[in-house]
Amino acid sequence: MITKKSGSFSSTHLNKSLLVFFKDALRVAIKNPSQARAFLRTLKWLRQAAKKRAHWKEQDIPVPPIIIFSITNECNLKCEGCYAQALHSTSEEELNDREFERIVSEASDLGVSFFVEHLVNIGNKFLLYLEYTPIEQGTEHLVLSPDQREELMRRMENYRKRFPALFIAVPGDEAAEGGCLSSGRGFVHISASGDLEPCPYAPFSDVNLKTASLKEALQSRLLKELRKHPEELRVDQGGCVLWKKREWVKSLLNSEDSKGHLS
Numbered sequence: 122m123i124t125k126k127s128g129s130f131s132s133t134h135l136n137k138s139l140l141v142f143f144k145d146a147l148r149v150a151i152k153n154p155s156q157a158r159a160f161l162r163t164l165k166w167l168r169q170a171a172k173k174r175a176h177w178k179e180q181d182i183p184v185p186p187i188i189i190f191s192i193t194n195e196c197n198l199k200c201e202g203c204y205a206q207a208l209h210s211t212s213e214e215e216l217n218d219r220e221f222e223r224i225v226s227e228a229s230d231l232g233v234s235f236f237v238e239h240l241v242n243i244g245n246k247f248l249l250y251l252e253y254t255p256i257e258q259g260t261e262h263l264v265l266s267p268d269q270r271e272e273l274m275r276r277m278e279n280y281r282k283r284f285p286a287l288f289i290a291v292p293g294d295e296a297a298e299g300g301c302l303s304s305g306r307g308f309v310h311i312s313a314s315g316d317l318e319p320c321p322y323a324p325f326s327d328v329n330l331k332t333a334s335l336k337e338a339l340q341s342r343l344l345k346e347l348r349k350h351p352e353e354l355r356v357d358q359g360g361c362v363l364w365k366k367r368e369w370v371k372s373l374l375n376s377e378d379s380k381g382h383l384s
Contacts, residue, residue, distance in 0.1 A: 173232025182339055183348070186234045187308035189321055192221065194313045202253065202260035208324045213314040220331060224311065227335040250277070250290045254322050254360040264360060292356040301354040301362045304347040305339060319347055322361035325370050346373045 174184045194209045216224070250273065255261045265273065273290060280288045295302050302308055303320035310318045316326035317338040328338045347354070353369065354362055363370055 167234055170232040170234045173230075177231060177336075182231075182336060183305050183344075184231045184233060184339060185305045185308050188228055188233050189308055189310045190224075191311065191313045191321065192216075202255065202257050202263055204254065204256040204322055207256045208322075209312065209314075213312075215313040216315045216331065220315065224330055224335055231336060231339070250288075252290070252292060252360055254364050256322065256364065292360070292362070296356040300351060300356050303354070303363060305344045306348060306354070309339070309344070317341060317344075319344065319363055319370070320361065323363035323367065323370060325363075325367075325374055327374060343370075343373055 170186070174186065177184045191205065191209075193215060194205060194213060196203075196206070199206070252265055252270070252273075253260075253263045255264055270293065274293050277288045277290050277293070292301060295307075298307070301320075303310075303323065305319075308320070310321045310323075311330060312318055312324065312326070315330040316324070317328050317330060317335075318324055318326045325343065326341075327343045328341050330338055347363075347370070353366060356362060
């Protein structure tokens with residue numbers, strides 16, 4: 122359930138958003154004693170990270186549990202409907218190794234939970250299904266129909282019961298947590314060029330990590346404005362909510378005379 126307070130979301134909601142990605146981890150880990158011990162260590166680490174986020178939340182800096190990092194735009198494939206190729210130019214100057222390491226270090230200090238790496242280290246299987254968003258015109262036929270989406274969620278639930286692995290459907294599983302978890306409600310995205318964005322499918326930014334620390338960037342006015350409108354972030358018919366409402370998102374950028382990557 123979403124807790125609204127002073128136009129933002131409580132740290133309790135931010136931490137609960139981890140449940141979307143972590144709720145089946147214990148079930149998977151307890152089947153193997155060595156994995157269970159590693160899981161408990163991971164759980165302790167996650168709690169420590171949550172305390173850090175709570176500390177920063179008290180200072181009005183909402184640190185998301187998760188950061189999605191696109192480390193490069195270079196790719197030798199030409200996949201139909203690829204959002205990265207449709208939204209980003211390979212001519213953009215990307216973050217260098219030193220900048221990348223600085224951001225990761227800052228994220229750790231702020232309490233960002235890079236828990237997927239920990240799950241892999243303890244031997245768990247992790248399967249993520251992202252519904253297709255038609256970023257490129259002419260690919261709308263790749264979008265799931267309502268019946269297909271309903272069948273997907275039934276299969277995911279069946280797989281969770283049958284196999285010792287993590288099965289996650291996005292945005293389907295986000296609905297249980299009150300809607301889209303982007304914009305720092307649960308995660309943010311860092312582009313290969315260093316822009317801090319609401320999510321990979323919403324390439325809108327008013328701050329770049331080449332010139333700002335992660336702590337400073339997380340106080341982005343754009344992200345704050347997006348979090349003020351939970352009613353706009355409700356998951357309804359699949360795909361990226363912010364991409365569907367990109368004109369509204371761009372209007373927020375224009376209202377503050379900031380930059381956006383889409384015209």
